[in-house]
Amino acid sequence: MERRTGPSAHDGGAEPGERGGSGRVRSETGGGARPARASRGQGAGAPLTVAAVASRLGVAASTLRTWDRRYGLGPSAHEAGAHRRYSPEDVARLERMRQLTLQGVAPADAARAAAAYDPADPSAALPPEGSAAGPKPPERHEHLLVDPLSLAAAAVEPDLPRVQRMFDQEVGEKGILRAWTTLARPALSMLGQRDRSDRPGADPESVLVGAVLAAVRGVVAAADTSGDSQGSTVLLCAGEERRVRAHVIGGGLAERGVKARVLRAEQVRGAEQVLRAVDERHARVLAVVGSPEGTEELVRSVSERGDVEVFLLGSDAPELWLPNVHRVRTPMAAVEEIVAVMHG
The missing domain is CATH 1.10.1660.10 (Multidrug-efflux Transporter Regulator; Chain: A; Domain 2)
Structure with missing residues (x-):
């Protein structure tokens, strides 16, 4: 994290699939199921x-x-x-x-x-009162070979269940932030460079983004943040082109026991509305992803309050060096720094 001492290097701006990227995609799934490895030694009854x-x-x-x-x-x-x-x-x-x-x-x-x-x-043991009638037995799936090209190809088909399984598997093994950084973002870069048309109703980027958001919802549902940070919340303010990244950061915070809400920057009218949201949500942190309209006015207003930490994320974030204003390079760095503030 950098504090009011001067500029630093930042991450690479818009997310792939939001404004573009690099790479090429073939339409085959390019992988398929990976056979179980006997060397694991983890049978059905093994710890x-x-x-x-x-x-x-x-x-x-x-x-x-x-x-x-x-x-x-x-x-x-x-x-x-x-x-x-x-x-x-x-x-x-x-x-x-x-x-x-x-x-x-x-x-x-x-x-x-x-x-x-x-x-x-x-x-x-019956489910708690008011819950569904009872859970279905969990489905058993073989371990998939997951890489950005295979994920992008599955989205092109489109094979929605496979895309979801691939990304969920990566989240289970690496967490939501690393799954986004090492798998979904490169796949979206590849999809953004395709030079071909799509069938009506087929939008590979939307398929992949939908899987990412579903995984974030699962992470948030599995995390219990009700007893942490004295009820405080992190507000993540992002325009449409950065919103997926903001949701992923919110999922990463949930994994660390911190509550978050995502503000739609284009629906916020001036700093006054954001400050009202800060008070309503008991926010201790405001994270601005990118540089939505009115960012400088907003950051200056929040900084003047003195009771809220502001984090600026993205290469196009304004160069503001003010009290309680910090710049971070990546979503993973943002989560680490924000968690330190919330749990500090």
Whole structure:
């Protein structure tokens, strides 16, 4: 993070798929399922690592650690001198937790139901009152070979379920921010360079962006931020061309236990409305992604208040060196710095 000492290098501006990028896409899926590797030694009844369980559930490893710390839904298998491992029963309870949160059940209620869940007698623990009739058994999918070209090709077909599975798998293994940076952004760059027309109703960029936003919703649903940061919120202000990036940053904050809201910059009329939102949401941080209209006036007004930290992200962000105003290079750096402020 840089503070009012002078300019610095920034990230590369608009997100691919929002204003363009580089690369070429072939229409084949270019990959397919990767066969299971026997060397893993993790059969149906073998204890699993945090990374393996995160991949299986489609959540970040940090989410599993939060569920362990906050609700006691952690690994029970342990051998002397080795890391703790998740038993099949542990995984079954976590699957129940994941299913209930995706149905809209509050994480605390879902955790109580999951803790009482007996995999040997599934009818013993019913979902909390007001939830859906009951979760469906989780689908089992083979591990996919995931890379930007294969993801882009699946979006071109379009194969919506495959695109979603590929991105969700990456989120489970790497977290939402790295999945966006290393997979979705390069794929959107490739899609942005296609020199061909699309069939009516087929929009590969929208397919991929839809999968990213669905994954963000899943991350937020799985995270319980109700007890953190004294109820404070991070406001992420972005124009249409940067909105996907803002949502991804919000998902990354949720993985770290921080609540966020995304402001539509084009619907905000002046700094006064943003300051009102700051008060209504008890915001301690305002992050401006890019340089939407009125950014300089907004940043100066918030800086003058003195009780809100402002983060500017993007190569086109204004060069403002004011009290409580910071510049960061990447979404991952932004999340790290914002979390430090919220939990500091």
